[in-house]
Amino acid sequence: MRKSWIPVVILWLAYSVLIIWATAQFTWFPKEWAEEAAVVDEAMLLLQYLSAPVMGLVLAVMTWSVIGWRTEGGAHREDGPPQRTNRVVVTSWLVITSALAIYVVINPGFIGLAEIRGEPSSDYVIELQAQQFFWEVTYPNGATALDELVIPSEARVRYDILSIDVLHSFWIPAFRIKIDAIPGITTTAFATAEADGTFEDDVNLRVQCAELCGAGHANMAMPIRVVSDAEWNEYIETLADNE
Amino acid sequence: MKYVIRASVLAFAGYVAGIWLTVAVRGGSPTDEVAVVIGYILALTGWLAGIGGIEAFGRQWIGKSSEVSTDRGWRRYFEFSVDHKVIGIQYGVTLIGVLLIGGISAMIMRIELAAPGSGFVDLDDFNKIVSMHGILMVAVAVAGIIGAFGNYIIPIQIGAQDMAFPRLNAIGYWLIPPVAVALLLSPLLGAFNAGWTSYAPLSVTNESGQILFNMAIVTFGMSSILGGINVITTVITMRAPGMTWGRLPIFTWAGLATSVLSFAVTQFFAAAVILVTMDRVAGTSFFQPEVGSALLYEHIFWFYSHPAVYIMVLPGFGVILEIVTTFARKPLFAYKAVVASIFTIVGLSVVVWAHHMFTSGMANFLHGPFMILTEAISIPTGVIFLGILGTLWQGRLWFRTPLVIAFGWLFNFTIGGITGIFLADVATDIHLHDTYFVVAHFHYTIVGGSIFALLAASFYWFPKITGRMYNETAGKIFGIWVTVAFNFTFIPLFWAGMNGMNRRIGDYPDAFAGANKFASVSALILGASFLLYIGNLVYSAIWGPKVGPNPWNARTLEWLIPSPPPQHNFTSQPVVIGHPYAYGVKGSVHAHFPDAESPDDPGDGRGSDEEGVLV
Structure with a gap:
């Protein structure tokens, strides 16, 4: 009984390694179509690895509780050792968990925040206006579209998001960016698309409303097409000419 | 009647x-x-x-x-009884009923989501069912443990005959049925489709059922506030002789902390929905973009609704700590640090609300501070986990149903806590916000942390309240069944959320069909487990074998009096002479009854402030 830390530590290591191994085996995230997506995915993967020892410790104590510390024989059997507390354990627990929390705040917290929200410059500005239950795109040359969002690849685009009725949210899962559309306020999001592709290639290449906005919320999505810079300029010119 | x-x-x-x-x-x-x-x-x-x-x-x-x-028969449960034990049972039965109605709404949602496309219910009805499910379950989580067991157990644990304000307590309970009726009748006025969060401006412009939702929230809030005042006053002023703060049972501590929170913040939700109501009926424009602010609602709402998750979960901590120490036969590890952590959480919980708003478009400089404060909550929560794990350590673990469900709680809440870090970090939250990852996360914390504790508590205190024992085999089967089915339901939803499925939708892209079908089948199995739960408790309450005062050989005061307790709890004045959890300390006694005439009075022995040893 006195040596119960040995099996618990072994179990802890085993569970942690198992969770880390399992984490490394799978692709957890959808395909990354923008530079920003890589930042988010790296942050998530780091957090997954950091959670392994935490989950592992709880699982280890739970497992050894069932295997090593279970007793039968009803309520009137002997009590356990009267360990009230242990200053060293409590103090080191506090220090370790605080250090972990501080580390997570810095990385991926502030580092990720800086990478995602830090750089306000952009090559193009595309405006999206939300209303129940569709998006209206306005390109830099004033051309507008309702059926799809066409984006130049390899260019940093600023999205100006507006709403004319209730709250909506502008989300492109393939880019991992999201910002709410608020009536009366213009919000912004930035993304640099990396490769050409369409909604048919990946269901996550869509603008999805992510804030409950009423009856048509579920289907308030618009397909995205990422094309080369030249093709994009040609597309918006044609669009403007047709208006 | x-x-x-x-x-x-x-x-x-x-x-x-x-x-x-x-x-x-x-x-x-x-x-x-x-x-x-x-x-x-x-x-x-x-x-x-x-x-x-x-x-x-x-x-x-x-x-x-x-x-x-003053009725003593079954009629008292349908009357304005001021007995805290009657009120506790009224809360418990009512809220388990609400839990089942909320569960049925969840089953309807999962059937609709079993396959892509919209067929079983249409998209708007789906949003209305989501909203109804949300608010019913929030009510159960907010008031379930503290309403039922807080009322029943806390006065007994501190050695009081009743709550400080018995009539106020009764009013608090009788405000609950109108809440349920208003919500369930709201479909007559078109129901409400803005979610339980009811963000303006949608909640200003949707159908009139929203008005009944708003009225229900104000009524429910009054109940919470009255309950909060009552528990605070009771615990501060009505403790038995010798019940010092250092000897207060942990469930009472948790109930006190919860009540401080519900007393302090509930009015913010009421304020938010009253402003919405004024916008709708009185022509004000609090949330109209031209003159008011569409973002304002979120700030007021979350100023209540983030602390509210601790109103839901703190009593759960109390229940689980109580159960773990009883069935591990060991002192509650690091008792003082755990109590300090509970109150640290109370303090921090009111300054983290804007982490629900990282994608809301609020000013950029607010993201950093709210991220730091949110992550800081993981530290006191970790100390409470240390309390649980440290108590289990080298314990003499007796796996009865309450401990089995407590283990389910421990597993679920660990996952809930870890996934909370993903949502507290701005970088990851920007993608995960408003996706099924969030849905899975808050089910792990609220169902895993609060409802599982409610289930564990209902087995743990069942013999005390009914005087009879539940069926152990059926209880254990239920405990394992509900834990496994719960995890099978929600684990796939983490994946769906990460991979691009947003929440509150009755239809979704085909890519998520597999995960959803799996979750739907698991959800139906999860729902079915509650038939066993209800069956076991109802059958055992009537035909279960009778038990004595203390079937768990526990130490706190509720176990030193008969099961079920007499009308005024104590036939003679209890005097507290030792620590509540000094398991394994020779000759240690928590409380005794010096005036009792009965020779077989359970609590008689030496007093000692020794609560265990440092190791």
């Missing part, structure tokens, strides 16, 4: 009178929202007068003495 009938008649009469009065004064239709508001207020007044408010309060106003129900 006659009081319930009288109350229902008066409530209906009040509603009709309110509608009639409004139409007579201003004209318009009886379904106009202002008429509904006036009708609801008079209906609520009629209900409270009818249920016993006239006897308990009204008679005093005309100089007569107040009368409250």
Whole structure:
């Protein structure tokens, strides 16, 4: 009984390694179509690895509780050792968990925040206006579209998001960016698309409303097409000419 | 029953009178929202007068003495009883009923989501069912443990005969049925489709059922605030001789912390929905973008609703710590650090609300501070986990149903806590916000942390409350069944959320079909487990074998009196002489009854402040 830390530590290591191994085996995230997506995915993967020892410790104590510390024989059997507390354990627990929390705040917290929200410059500005239950795109040359969002690849685009009725949210899962559309306020999001592709290639290449906005919320999505810079300029010119 | 009938008649009469009065004064239709508001207020007044408010309060106003129900049979559960034990059972049975209705709404949602496309219910009805499910379950999580077991157990644990304000306590309970009725009748006015969060401006422009939602929130809030005042006063002023703060049982500590929070922050939700109501019926423009702010609602709402998750979970901590220490036969590890952590969480919980708003478009500089404060909560939560794990350490673990469910709780809440870090970090939250990852996360924390504790508590205190023992085999099967089915339901939803499925949608892209089908089948199996739960408790309450005062050989005061407890809890004054959890300390006794005449009085022995040893 006195040596119960040995099996618990072994179990802890085993569970942690198992969770880390399992984490490394799978692709957890959808395909990354923008530079920003890589930042988010790296942050998530780091957090997954950091959670392994935490989950592992709880699982280890739970497992050894069932295997090593279970007793039968009803309520009137002997009590356990009267360990009230242990200053060293409590103090080191506090220090370790605080250090972990501080580390997570810095990385991926502030580092990720800086990478995602830090750089306000952009090559193009595309405006999206939300209303129940569709998006209206306005390109830099004033051309507008309702059926799809066409984006130049390899260019940093600023999205100006507006709403004319209730709250909506502008989300492109393939880019991992999201910002709410608020009536009366213009919000912004930035993304640099990396490769050409369409909604048919990946269901996550869509603008999805992510804030409950009423009856048509579920289907308030618009397909995205990422094309080369030249093709994009040609597309918006044609669009403007047709208006 | 006659009081319930009288109350229902008066409530209906009040509603009709309110509608009639409004139409007579201003004209318009009886379904106009202002008429509904006036009708609801008079209906609520009629209900409270009818249920016993006239006897308990009204008679005093005309100089007569107040009368409250003194029935001892089953009738007292349908009357304005001021006995905290009756009120606890009223809360428990009502909220388990609400839990089942909320569960049925969840089953409807999972059937609709079993395959892509919209067929079983249409998209708008789906949003309405989501909203109804959300608010019903929030009510259960907010009031379940503290309403049922807080009322029943806390006064006994501190050695009091009742709560400090028994009539207020009864009012607090009798405000709950109108909440349920208002919410469940809201489909007559078009229901509400803005989610339980009811973000403006959608909640200003949707159908009139939203008004009943708003009224229900205000009523429920009154109940929470009255309950909060009552528990705070009771714990501070009504402790038995010798019940020092250092000897207070951990469930009572958790209940006190919860009550401080619900007393302090509930009014913010009420304020938010009252502003929405004013925008709808009085022509104000708090949330209109041109003159007001569409973002303002979120700030007011989350100022209540983030602390609210601790109102839900802190009593859960209390229950689980209580169960773990009893069934591990060991002192509660690091008791003082755990209590300090509970109150640290209370403090931090009111300064983290904007982490729900990282994608809301609020000012950029706010993201950093709210991220730091949110992550800081993981530190006291970790200390509470240390308390649980440290108590299990080298314990003599007796795996009865409460401990089995507590293990389910431990597993679930660990996952809930870890996934919370993903949502506290701005970088990851920007992608995960409003996706199924969030849905899975808050089910792990709220179901895993609060509802599982409610289930564990209902087995743990079942013999005390009914005087009978539940069926152990059926209890254990339920404990394992509910834990496994719960995890099978929600694990796939983490994946769906990460991979691009947003929440509150009745239809979704085909890519998520597999995960959803799996979750739906698991959810139905999860729902079915509750038949075993209800069956076990109902059967055992009537035909279960009788038990003595202390089947778990536990130490806190509720176990030193008969099961079920006598009308005023204690036949002689308890005196607390030692620590509640000094398991394994020779000769240690928590409390005794020095005036008791019975020779076999359970609590008699030496007092000692020793609560265990440092290791």
